Amino acid sequence: MAVTNLANTIIPVVFDKYVLNTIMKTNRFIQSGIMTPDNTLGDQLLQPGNDITIPFLNDLSGEPQAWTDTDDIDVDNLTTGSQRAIKFRQAKAFGSTEISRMVSGAPIAETIAGRFANYWNNVDQTILNATLQGVFSNSKVANTKLFDQTVVSPSDATFGAKGFLAAIGLLGDLQDQTFNKIAVNSATYSQMKFQGMINTIQPQNAVTPINYYNNMEVIVDDDIPLEKGGIATAYIYGQGAVSYSTVLHSTEVVHEALKQGGRDSVVNKRVSATHVNGTTLAKAFNPMGQTTIKSELTNGSTWDIADGVDPRNIRVVAYKSKLDDAFVPAALKGDGK
Template structure:
């Protein structure tokens, strides 16, 4: 958004702040920018309507064998078959706040920090939701049988990669265009000289290509001990949309709280959906909305079409421990926060 239309001086004017955050989210989301996730109007049109789910009808391809053409038999007429897939609506809210004293002590402008970083916060949430969905989808037995190649005893390599895309059958050379990997997998790929194009000193952008596929590197991609799951995507394999409801952004002033505190509250409704899958017919969330744990269950999902038409495949491979990032040792001390609102929990999904 151009400076003439928006500036940080009026960053928390709700009518400006909501679209600003949505635009910033889109601009910085590498899954959206890579073409893995695409804006889906059919999702967006239903986000603010009643119901906890989005329903997307589809028409199956034409099927059946041709008949012999004679003048003794009537021609049979086959009908079209249809189906529908269900997607979750994620109703999410996050509040960040700052005390009057925090600004005086730190010398920073807390309102400016919140305004400029709220978009990046939602990017991380978007990516987490997508990866939680993928974990559940590939935990579904039918989908995993068709679309997951588990080679976790062996290192990431050309053979395992080819075995993974072979899950698409005769569509394997027409479907995939992107591969999302953990940074540890990416480091191993570089060590094995598997990257098609790596510019010295600029390897982080772009990340290069592997077998003609653009590489997307994100540390939210699963890495369990030394076993990494890489996802191979077709363009437009995931639909996405986000909407700001009434009172989507509010600024709350609590004059007596902590000596004076200002809270910025952002509400939104979001959908991200792997096309070709559906929320299982018999799934009902335990609470008011689906949780992260429920998203990652195979029983939450089902395939509504031939699994080959799900344009994502998963590849599990072993990663050399030298490339696995080391975790920082936990300290017994705890840091303090300038506001209680920073303790607000991350949206469940």
């Protein structure tokens, strides 16, 4: 019986295009509009350096001048600012031995080829949630973009519509025109269903129904941490809250005749960036261009609000609350201490 190997299945140039196209079509955060492909990031990914600079123009400001025929009209200049984003250089290899393919008869090569894009989607999801943890651990961001019901109202910290509205209210007069997506842990989603907060819509010609709360699409993501004692965080996004880009640098299929009796592997290398718009790497933080170092991404000292940015223009807020014990996994029940 002929055994399909990676060299027969993967043509590197074609495979890179296939993986990139599949990522763009299947990443639910991209499809939902939370993560927006951004050429400003993409154009810098393969340039020298470990970080990316994102320039921007500040909004027009200042008091109007009295209009007279005795005074010249002063001309104000536009002011600019910039944000720094981390550049992630990453590699991943999957493979199998000749013996394992002969013995199992499983479609190992086809599975590796077909699931690589899904693997990178999961990595991107992990990076996004680790970054959000760090951003909202920064005191400047938390003071303006986080509603923590467990602190504000510890005797009435139960997750619910009131807390959601309080979190959205952090945007003041922009609240009704900014937010359109909510990302929650599955335990939070279960409580939302129990409270009757979910409306399910079946779009025409769509296979999967879409869940909404208060006209905002609900995305369920168990990479969002659920803390001891059932303390849950929900992220509420506006369109284009996060910029994203990825470049597949290379794909190699490697045959090692002497390794483990003969082994075939595929090595995929990429450079990517995921950036919460309006934030920046802290001036003192020097990224080393490594793979996702979770302790650094989740550290509040890594991040800051970019100079000149109105915090209202950071289009994501966090809502922290306590779930009912019935919806909390047994291992996380308790007083949270």
